[in-house]
Amino acid sequence: MKVGLIGLGVMGYRIGANLVKAGLLKVVYNRTKEKAEKFNREFNVPYVTTSQDVVKTSDVIITMLSDDSAVTSTILSILNEVKGKIIIDMSTISPTTSIEMSNKVKENGGVMFDAPVIGTSVLLEKRKAVILVGGPEDKFSEIRSILDAISENVVYIGENGMGLYAKLVNNLLLGVYVSALGEAYNFGIRAGLKKEQVAKVLIELSSARSPTSELKVPKMMNEDYTTQFATKHMRKDLEIIEREAQKLKVITPLTVHALQYYKMAEALGFSELDFSSVVEIFKKFSPS
Ligand SMILES: NC(=O)c1ccc[n+]([C@@H]2O[C@H](COP(=O)([O-])OP(=O)(O)OC[C@H]3O[C@@H](n4cnc5c(N)ncnc54)[C@H](OP(=O)(O)O)[C@@H]3O)[C@@H](O)[C@H]2O)c1
Numbered sequence: 001m002k003v004g005l006i007g008l009g010v011m012g013y014r015i016g017a018n019l020v021k022a023g024l025l026k027v028v029y030n031r032t033k034e035k036a037e038k039f040n041r042e043f044n045v046p047y048v049t050t051s052q053d054v055v056k057t058s059d060v061i062i063t064m065l066s067d068d069s070a071v072t073s074t075i076l077s078i079l080n081e082v083k084g085k086i087i088i089d090m091s092t093i094s095p096t097t098s099i100e101m102s103n104k105v106k107e108n109g110g111v112m113f114d115a116p117v118i119g120t121s122v123l124l125e126k127r128k129a130v131i132l133v134g135g136p137e138d139k140f141s142e143i144r145s146i147l148d149a150i151s152e153n154v155v156y157i158g159e160n161g162m163g164l165y166a167k168l169v170n171n172l173l174l175g176v177y178v179s180a181l182g183e184a185y186n187f188g189i190r191a192g193l194k195k196e197q198v199a200k201v202l203i204e205l206s207s208a209r210s211p212t213s214e215l216k217v218p219k220m221m222n223e224d225y226t227t228q229f230a231t232k233h234m235r236k237d238l239e240i241i242e243r244e245a246q247k248l249k250v251i252t253p254l255t256v257h258a259l260q261y262y263k264m265a266e267a268l269g270f271s272e273l274d275f276s277s278v279v280e281i282f283k284k285f286s287p288s
Pocket of ligand 1: 007010030035064065073091119229
């Protein structure tokens with residue numbers, strides 16, 4: 001199977017690298033050409049200048065894009081080419097949008113899966129991220145080996161949209177949890193504890209410690225907000241959860257609060273930086 005990749009951002013670039021290692025990737029496209037040129041220099045995989053050209057030369061097309069609007073515009077632009085092709089969208093977008101797009105792909109003779117990822121680019125590099133798959137179960141075996149090349153943790157969840165709902169369950173918890181880590185960190189510092197002591201509690205001693213506290217508390221401590229997962233993406237995911245929650249008629253009071261914190265972090269200039277920067281709002285808005 002010839003695999004093509006659309007989107008060479010933080011995550012797409014690593015997905016591409018894993019596919020190259022497995023000898024599967026035949027062509028790439030990225031809106032900003034420089035990233036495709038860089039990928040070509042590093043891995044010697046040809047790049048094309050339109051999404052349509054990726055689809056024409058591939059059997060399976062992976063998309064890893066920012067948000068609903070990027071995925072929608074890309075899928076709509078390739079509909080004439082999707083007959084007999086399989087699209088795997090790994091972006092985190094609204095399940096509702098994804099289901100709409102998969103129906104359009106189906107009407108045009110193709111198949112689409114949602115396959116969002118739990119885990120940062122660091123985990124993806126080690127093939128340790130989790131891929132949650134939604135789409136037709138009878139076609140899953142055709143893409144299994146491709147997803148296995150990207151990560152060793154591939155889980156089939158259910159029909160279209162279900163991979164994304166599972167991913168949103170994770171990001172609801174993650175968004176609330178990291179904002180709580182920021183609040184707890186700032187509370188400890190203002191009480192007079194040393195940075196190292198607060199970090200030790202959150203990373204080693206706390207009954208609520210986790211892989212996420214291990215990853216994010218050092219960033220808070222060192223004010224190192226180099227991007228693993230951008231604040232704007234966490235804000236986007238919590239907004240998706242809010243829209244879905246309204247449709248499902250479930251209450252999500254913690255998500256509502258966390259969403260405001262990430263918006264505040266964006267207003268402070270941390271939109272493109274790591275979402276652990278949310279700790280800065282607790283520092284900034286606590287009166288001295
Ligand atoms: N980073 C993480 O740790 C992580 C973890 C799990 C899931 N995710 C999810 O994975 C997705 C990608 O994340 P990322 O961190 O890789 O984001 P990113 O670095 O911002 O990359 C976004 C990609 O989307 C492309 N793009 C954006 N708008 C577009 C449009 N209108 N048309 C065509 N291409 C467009 C960008 O192209 P340009 O290069 O031209 O801007 C780039 O290739 C997001 O949905 C995110 O929520 C990320």
